[in-house]
Amino acid sequence: MGVVLNLEGGKRETASIKRLMELTAPDMARVNELILSKAGSDVELIPQIARHLISSGGKRLRPMVTLAAAQMFGYSGDGHVKLATSVEFMHTATLLHDDVVDESNMRRGRETARTVWGNQASVLVGDFLLGQAFRMMVDVGSLEALDILSSAASVIAEGEVMQLGVSKNLDTTEDEYLTVIKAKTAALFSAAAEVGPVIAEASRNDRAALRSYGTNLGLAFQLVDDALDYGGTTSELGKNVGDDFREGKVTLPVILSYRRGSAEERDFWKRAIENAETDDAALEKAIGLMARHGAIGDTIGRARHFGEIARDALAPLKDTPQKTALLDVIDFCISRVT
Template sequence: MSVGVVVSLDEGKKSASVKPLVELTSADMARVNELILSKAGSNVEMIPEIANHLISSGGKRLRPMLTLAAAQMFGYSGDSHVKLATSVEFMHTATLLHDDVVDESDLRRGKKTARMIWGNQASVLVGDFLLGQAFRMMVDVGSIDALDILSTAASVIAEGEVWQLAAAKNMETTEDEYLQVIKAKTAALFSAAAEVGPVIAGATRAERNALRSYGTNLGLAFQLVDDALDYGGNSKDLGKNTGDDFREGKLTLPVILAYRRGTAAEREFWKGAIEDGVSGDAELEKATGLMIRHGAIADTVGRARHFGDIARDAIAPLKSTPQKQALLEVIDFCISRVV
């Protein structure tokens, strides 16, 4: 079985693209994909079956490409960035396996989730296996700083998961609280992925900080665009069916904004939909209409643009390289998915 770099290169309606990033990292990504297949292997038959089920299901592989490009940006020429990029992808894959169990999700990218095929227990345990493999590769690299960055990210992501679980279906959650959740759940791995490249390349503290800030704010923008796409996008851009967040009762920023801006009757509707699970097709249509009426989707995209601007400013002072230009275009690409 082969695992390729799966990206959307449809530029018909979008000027921004991940194509420059893909091209700059293609040779290294081929090595990452080989390492993924090698490290996902096990004598326990179920482990590679479950790992390959998710790994082959598609996705942009954006996080490991960030690691590779950020290392290249500072002239790195060894092979540690390949191991770290693979670690990043395994961390992401493990998170998806765990997320699907916590969220009780049936589908991911149009395919049955691993938990629906092999069960919750196997999904959690294979996620743990992949995390273990990720940490073994980090140790192989031998950089205490890189190990610290990625292990801290793993801890923060887990905290974000628990935080989200505690806030789940609570309509009194504020925008600030929600942003803290996605900063932990999503942005922490983007941040770590972008920072470990400069670390092993021997970049300065200021350069490391710039890439860390870039990653954090790109991750926030990326998640907020995903939030908006669930109510106004298409399955191709989102990687799942539109409306899935609503049907699963997920509290996202468009919901929070529409709830807080709505009338008393509208707030009762939201409580029924999110807290009580009354979320069929008719409710989804009404929810989308309320979001449009109160500008919730547009303002979510506006927040995403704001964080995208912060990411852009973070690396603005760095020397101009093809990798820097590709990273800047990634910001535009992430946001243009909802245009």
């Protein structure tokens, strides 16, 4: 449908998470084994639904961040594997719950669990995965790590409720929207990054640096996703292009376009978002209005801004292969739209 403008004149060919994957490969093999083990149950439907989503091709970026952050400070135990698995289970549970709330039919190019097994089963299996995540956190024996991840779970739930409040609300401000995605998306990135140095007994400043890195990476990640919904491809998104629009989601490109538009254009947005007039023709018009008012480019600009804050957060830390890999993640995130 739409095309996202290349703001820098060319895609960065080096933007990848290859280094992160290589550094964490042995530990990720253990994480994957633990995922399969902890997703098991005598209740047949639980492993069916869990594996449907777990095996659907996600990059598992969040647990890799946890592993690299622990390695970065010389951690040598196995607690980081359990915490990384907990992070992935929290993320998976959130996806199961999100798809029910959003009434989504596609996830990573496959039918969502709610489409196959129904809403009730999806919510309950999400709850099961959260329970398993907390059991693993307790096994690690770090009260501080448990506090960070349990607090993140609470904040994520708050973010979901806040999103309901801004859903279809075109009066939502940019600040209000950023508050939502900081809770809904960035909180888990932040926790995933912070628990690594926590169990490695790194300094308070080091923990704060990784926490800031994760928060701002998460904000950038979500804003890139928002932009891709109007200018990406199904393979990049893991869902259909324009799904946010069809679901009436008020994301930053919509907020900017609505506020910058004429009275006639704002009437269009009200019909589309509030009255669900979101057919293909309406989507094309929405993309055109976003191009006219620079909404996609400015959303990407915001993402770059948070990416640079994430980069600066790591700047004082000593140079290690893990630090370089975590910096690569920022470039990889932004490169999805350039």
